[in-house]
Amino acid sequence: MDYDDRALKKHKELKGKLSIQLKDIPDTKDKLSLYYTPGVAAVSRFVASHPDNARDYTWLNNCVAVISDGSAVLGLGNIGPYGAMPVMEGKCMLFKHFADIDAVPIILDVHRADEIVAAVKAIAPSFGGINLEDIAAPICFEVEERLKAELNIPVFHDDQHGTAIVVLAGIINALKLRDRYNISECRITIVGSGAAGTAIASLLELYGATDIVMVDSKGIIGPARQDLNTEKKNLLRFNAHGLEGTLEDAVRDAHIFIGVSQAGILTKDMIQTMQDRPIVFAMANPAPEIMPYEAKAAGAFIVATGRSDFPNQINNALAFPGIFRGALDNGITAITDEHKIAAAEAIASLVENPTTELIVPSVLDDRLVPSIAKVIL
């Protein structure tokens, strides 16, 4: 049975991956009366008059919503809320397994930014944190910005920041190995200018990058482009030398290639035009921008992908469980840029002796969550 069939069979057998568990079983009249009426009235009265203490008396202290409108699910595109549900349940599974966080999948039947913001704000008191997931760019930017500004619980769009944090962790260790390269002197070419690409550029800039060339399906995002929307115009600031042109032009002379785009767009010939022994993160899923053995054959020094069957898997699951564990445990109301950099450094530090085949830890490394959580302060 092939992989897809196995996944379908397993999901149908389980009929979903999550269930609700009770912390105590209300199997006596006394327990029913304590946990429900009339006893719960005392708890409700107390919480109503001390809303900041709601966390101590309800599951808010450990509960995160994983919210998607299904508009950019995996590499499948806009497949709608029902199509998103298996992925959101899977994400909740990772939250529970890796960080013991009770995550609830919420799929939305609205797709405009103002509608998504209104719906999430309306239900926000139900949760201790909000993980936005698989919402298409550019709407995801406005949604996250507004929710961060208007809610007092952490809001984190994982496709942006989870990806950016893990990329930075990988870059930190890659640059340790490729020790002639300092990030401030590197040209970094990022192909894919949606949620992930934009967040990666922003975080690398914060970490010291000064020359980031962003590329979308029409070529380099340069000052001569007439077709840029507001979000893409914001990316022009990364392009320190005002570069214009094609993907080939963007890759030529770059030290670092970061792909969050599509299968096969990076060729061996292009890698040979990059700086000496370049760093190549080819993270398109499921098929990368170039296969690792081809990239290596063309001279790449370090290759990372999004896949578990190659070395150096750049996987958001390295970051988000620890980020939210720390935010919930430490009562953090917003995930800041400083948190993101600290998390990337914490992830990178878990690889004591990086090699070209080992720049990030395994997602199964049980030091990850505590190491990250303790820097989300």
Add this chain to the structure above:
Amino acid sequence: MDYDDRALKKHKELKGKLSIQLKDIPDTKDKLSLYYTPGVAAVSRFVASHPDNARDYTWLNNCVAVISDGSAVLGLGNIGPYGAMPVMEGKCMLFKHFADIDAVPIILDVHRADEIVAAVKAIAPSFGGINLEDIAAPICFEVEERLKAELNIPVFHDDQHGTAIVVLAGIINALKLRDRYNISECRITIVGSGAAGTAIASLLELYGATDIVMVDSKGIIGPARQDLNTEKKNLLRFNAHGLEGTLEDAVRDAHIFIGVSQAGILTKDMIQTMQDRPIVFAMANPAPEIMPYEAKAAGAFIVATGRSDFPNQINNALAFPGIFRGALDNGITAITDEHKIAAAEAIASLVENPTTELIVPSVLDDRLVPSIAKVIL
């Protein structure tokens, strides 16, 4: 330690009553790849193109949202979403314990009917059913009506229909015992004209009642009243004889008293003006409209309350677990009036030999859920 202190202590100790449980533990790379990327993509693709099958591959088949805006929590009034959370978690606990349904508490930070409807519609694909809870009248009526019309999953405002179903179950057995009374010949006085009172009147009318006098804080809802809002004007149709006047006028000559109002408003003197050996349901919580021993002393034949420490507890938990179990298992998209009557009859039938002290089964009776579920067809 008194009751309230015990409830507070227990809730703080548990830090909430719910958690998420995984149906399988993703502790290998293979399982991670089946339940999350890349394997889950096949499931998402399939569900996106067959949304009616989402139930078979996700927890939608067993998942209900328990939704409140905190505007009418227990007898505590409008205490806001955080105050509602302990009650909603408690309700979810009952859903799980009694019916093995995975219920998720959702508290809303919006309170206008259109905002509540928009928020619930936005998140509705996340759930297999919607249990509305503790939303104040008259907003609750518009919210439920619109959601029922606009969603294709069961929407059930338990404060209305759960209460009405259990009251009808109790009335069915009470009338078996008081066998000279036929429901079509009884005057039924309902004190309290909010969500519960309105739904009780509607269901009793469907079951054959023809003379229902509704009372609110200003007296009988009669045709001369100038202060009635739209919802209360709708209640005039129950008042077959156009009765006007006070609570006393409403109770005089009634066969059945149903109170969903407030403590102590029904006196022994008033009961003595009712028909011979009347039926008295005094369901105000925590203190009933009249204490059972007083009602009995004044001549009441059968007395029911909302309390577990007296006989004949009229408790919504008798109904809602089985209603939703049936709706989910049988793929029902709306709870109809016929379902409500069938559920009430199913509950009543579980008391093989009703007595004046036993007109409804115990909430701990494990025949309840299967007996009700099988009539929700």
